[in-house]
Amino acid sequence: MNYFSSDFTLGILGGGQLGKMLLTETRQLDITSKVLDPSAKAPCRIACNTFIQGDLMDFDTVVNFGQDVDVLTIEIENVNVNALESLEKQGKIVYPSSKTLRTIQNKGRQKLFYRDHNIPTANFTRFAYTSEINDAILNNTVNLPFIWKSTQFGYDGTGVKVVRSEDDLSSLPNVECIVEDLIDFKNEIAVIVSRSSNGEVKTYPLVEMEFHPEANQVEYVICPARLDPSIAKKANDIALKVSNAFEHVGLLAVELFLTKDNTILVNEVAPRPHNSGHYSIEASYTSQFQQHIRAILGLPLGKTESKxxxxxxxxxxxxxxxxxxxxxxxxxxxxxxxxxxxxxxxxxxxxxxxxxxxxxxxxxxxxxxxxxxxxxxxxxxxxxxxx
Amino acid sequence: MNYFSSDFTLGILGGGQLGKMLLTETRQLDITSKVLDPSAKAPCRIACNTFIQGDLMDFDTVVNFGQDVDVLTIEIENVNVNALESLEKQGKIVYPSSKTLRTIQNKGRQKLFYRDHNIPTANFTRFAYTSEINDAILNNTVNLPFIWKSTQFGYDGTGVKVVRSEDDLSSLPNVECIVEDLIDFKNEIAVIVSRSSNGEVKTYPLVEMEFHPEANQVEYVICPARLDPSIAKKANDIALKVSNAFEHVGLLAVELFLTKDNTILVNEVAPRPHNSGHYSIEASYTSQFQQHIRAILGLPLGKTESKxxxxxxxxxxxxxxxxxxxxxxxxxxxxxxxxxxxxxxxxxxxxxxxxxxxxxxxxxxxxxxxxxxxxxxxxxxxxxxxx
Known part of the structure; x- marks a missing residue:
């Protein structure tokens, strides 16, 4: 396919900041783009070739949007996955795939996936409702303190809570959730894996994240991580294992915990450009946004080293x-x-x-x-x- | 003025590739932009907030375009300078100024400016018409071979010709022109000076240009130049002198000849982001496009060193x-x-x-x-x- 002709269109679900930074790259390479977002004031409104206002969770809206695009990607996970599956069946190229996205969208399913693939992650238990956790505490199958996570997507730190008492628990929504061991980690770290539709794989260097203590949001991302190279090697190997298990195409940001005894556990993943890779625009040979586009179009991947x-x-x-x-x-x-x-x-x-x-x-x-x-x-x- | 609010608008005359790369920066800083270009298919058509199709050389079009912009700049020199002057009188901020642009637009006037300011440049003679050059050759006030240049702007190497015989001369248009000594240079080099409206000045490192032998177009720009640091120092000083003489605000690309005896002569200047600075997008701490915007808005200049x-x-x-x-x-x-x-x-x-x-x-x-x-x-x- 000739991506550099106006016959080709790249579709992006979501028109926020990640989409906006993807569009810097489509503009540089003169790739025709089309964006769907619910807000008429989305950051992507300008700089794409076509902007469509519409609901990302609505089946028909997403299926219709996909009709005249050649390759479809996302900048946010909260999209209608059934619509993606329907587009795939129709022969459209969709990265990340509906299968990957379906697994990632539900945190319970995501955790099971790690368990099934022998990927190290914190111990957890799934619950259909938050209210069922009280019984588990009584029966000593769950011990305080722990991490409570809604299985459905939160954003910017919502949907995740440290539970230290039964009082903490009572304030939480009564939804499908997981209870996870509270990991006494010394660092949160991440590796971004880029994997092309032609099979080529390249990882970005290990980064270190410092969190805001109250907002549960990343405050600083530091590249390279100020950690021993042996840690970077181990983190890199685990991130590659996760990417291969998903047979993921595009970028996969793998967030990890480094525990006090130097064990590395997978926290969660994002199948798209990620906050932990923003530094790459200025610091890397290839920005994560250009890399994502190269990967999903099956173009050769760029150098991931830092300048x-x-x-x-x-x-x-x-x-x-x-x-x-x-x-x-x-x-x-x-x-x-x-x-x-x-x-x-x-x-x-x-x-x-x-x-x-x-x-x-x-x-x-x-x-x-x-x-x-x-x-x-x-x-x-x-x-x-x-x- | 608050540049980062939607009350502020930056106007750009010209919607070609330089404008397109400027818009990457206005997008990054969320500065509202408005572009004027004669072509509805201009590369800037998307990515600006407002696109106006119109003639850059038409007085009324440019004056009308300027009415609701706060700061006006150019990405091409071929614009109506009288319109810029009229906008300045009205109180609009215009960089480069109409005065600078008027001097630069006419190659004869540009050369006189260098002579008046003791800026080293190749010897030259002005002619009202190309046909007058024959007499000058007969009288030995002009000697073959020489460089002929139309005083009005050419583009991509047009309007410049090496004249080796009277035959060469007869094929040229009969226009206002200059005859310049043919410099036996060993290198073409350039320095980009950034000068802010608040007086701050920073220069980019010396670059070396390799030209296509036939098309008279730059084929490679190399940063840093593979030349002795003493040459870089001398070129930098001359470029600063030119920028100061113009009291220029924004970017000024100063193209220079390095002769075989290591004399440096000013060839010509461009008062805007320039082909010789494109490398800066990937290689420099601050791209020339962001630097131009910082300079014309009176913001602090960025670091010009290379990564x-x-x-x-x-x-x-x-x-x-x-x-x-x-x-x-x-x-x-x-x-x-x-x-x-x-x-x-x-x-x-x-x-x-x-x-x-x-x-x-x-x-x-x-x-x-x-x-x-x-x-x-x-x-x-x-x-x-x-x-």
Whole structure:
């Protein structure tokens, strides 16, 4: 197929920030793109060739959207998987596949998949309803404290809760869920695997993630991870095993826990470009977004090595601010060494909403991390009125 | 002014490839953009917030376009300068200024400017008509061979001719022109100066340009130049002198000759992002496009150093091919180490038309130059039918 002709169209389900950064690459390669998103003000509204407003969870909407695209991908997992399956049956190329997505969309099924494939992951139990957990505690089949996760997708840290008492439990929604051992990890780390439809596989270097203690959101992503190379090797091998088990095509971001005794456990995966790979736009030979496109089109994969070290800071809405967004001190951070802001273009902020990110690149990873902290201290994502 | 709010609009005159690459940056920073271009199929048509089709040389069109923009810039010099002057009088911010652009637009005036400011440049004589040159040859005030240049803008090597005989002269258009000494240079080199409206100045490293022998077009741009640091220092000083003389705001690409006795002469300048800076997208801490935007908005300038070496190859239409473009072996070059193609999105090719470029990045500049040659050998910009 000639991807570089206007006869070819790449469809993207979801028009948020990940889609927007994918479109930078389709524009660079002059690949025709078409985007579906429920919001008329989606960040992808411009820069794609065709924008369709519609519900990603609606079967007919997704099937209709797919009719005139040649390859279909996603930038968000919350899409109608039955529609994807129907499009596959019709002969459309869909990456990630409906099968992969169906497994990943349900956290219980995702965990079972790891167990079935001998992929190391924290012990867990599935429950049809949260209310069933109380009995399990009484019978000592579940012990406090633990991690509770809704099996259906949450976003930005919702749907996950540390449960330390039965009181904590009573405040949770009564839904299908899993209870997972609370892992006493020393680091959260990630490996992005790129796997082309022609079978070629390349992994990005191990990154280290530092989390915001309250919001349960990634605050810094650091590449390369400041860890022993033997850890990087082990993490890389596990990530490859996960990618192969899924027979995944495209990018697969594999989030991992490194425990205090240097055991590595798979936390969860995302079958698309991921926050933990944003640093690659500035720091890597090939950005994760171009790599995803290369992979799903069966083009040769690009070099995943880094040119320089990169640290990414998420820009999230400040607490106490809801309304029209203002980026305070954006000009000030532009003065700092190797600072590259990305503003997603969402017009409304709210506490902890992902509004953008900033990448700091430097020859020295510790220096980059230091500047990242200065960036974090300076910039504020606020609204024109406080609440 | 708050550039990062939808109340602010950046206007760009010209919607070609340079505008397209500027829009990647306005998108990243979520700056609202508006583009004017005569072609409805301009590469900028998508990715800007508002696209207006219209004649860049028409006074009323440009003045009307400027009414609701806050800062106006160009991606091509062939625009109506009187309209820019009128917008400046109205209080609009225009960079480059109409004054700078008026001087640069006419090659005779540009050369006089260098002479007036003691900026080293090849000796020259101005003529109102090409036909007057014959008398000057007879009177020995002009000696063959020489360079003939139309004072009005050419593009992609047109409007410039090496004249070795009176026969060569007779084939030239009878227009206002200059006759310039033929410089026996060993290298063509360039320095890009960024100068902010707040006075801050930063220069990019010296680059070396290799030209296509027939088309008089740049074939490779190499950063860093493989020349003695003392040359880089001297070129940098001259480029700064030129930028200061113009009191230029934005990017100024200063093209220079390095003669066999290591004298540096200014050839010509471009007051905008330039082909000689395309490598910066992948190789520099700050791409020239983001730097241009930072400069004209009075934001702090970014770091101009390189992360790695970069070599850029222009993709021009192959001889004998006119029509719907096909990029032959684009997938093959994606296999090569550190290769990043940029396809501008022009649907029609013709011999030597600039259709895209490829940047090759590598830790080693000689290795990058070698891969660039492989890229050049492999890729072909052809049409669906030969002619």
């Amino acid at each position: 320089v070290a990169g640290v990414m800071v998420n820009l999230v809405g400040a607490e106490g601010h809801t309304g029209n967004v203002i980026y305070k001190n954006l000009d000030t951070i532009l003065e700092m060494d190797g600072v590259s802001p990305h503003i997603y273009g969402k017009k409304q902020t709210r506490p902890f909403r992902k509004m953008g990110h900033v990448t700091i690149i430097n020859k020295n990873v510790n220096e980059a991390r230091k500047i990242a902290e200065d960036v974090k201290k300076k910039i504020e994502v606020i609204s024109d009125k406080t609440n | 790695v070496a970069g070599v850029m190859v222009n993709l021009v239409g192959a001889e004998g091919h006119t029509g719907n473009v096909i990029y032959k072996n684009l997938d093959t070059i994606l296999e090569m180490d550190g290769v990043s193609p940029h396809i501008y999105g022009k649907k029609q090719t013709r011999p030597f038309r600039k259709m895209g470029h490829v940047t090759i990045i590598n830790k080693n500049v000689n290795e990058a130059r070698k891969i660039a040659e492989d890229v050049k050998k492999k890729i072909e910009v052809i049409s669906d039918k030969t002619n």
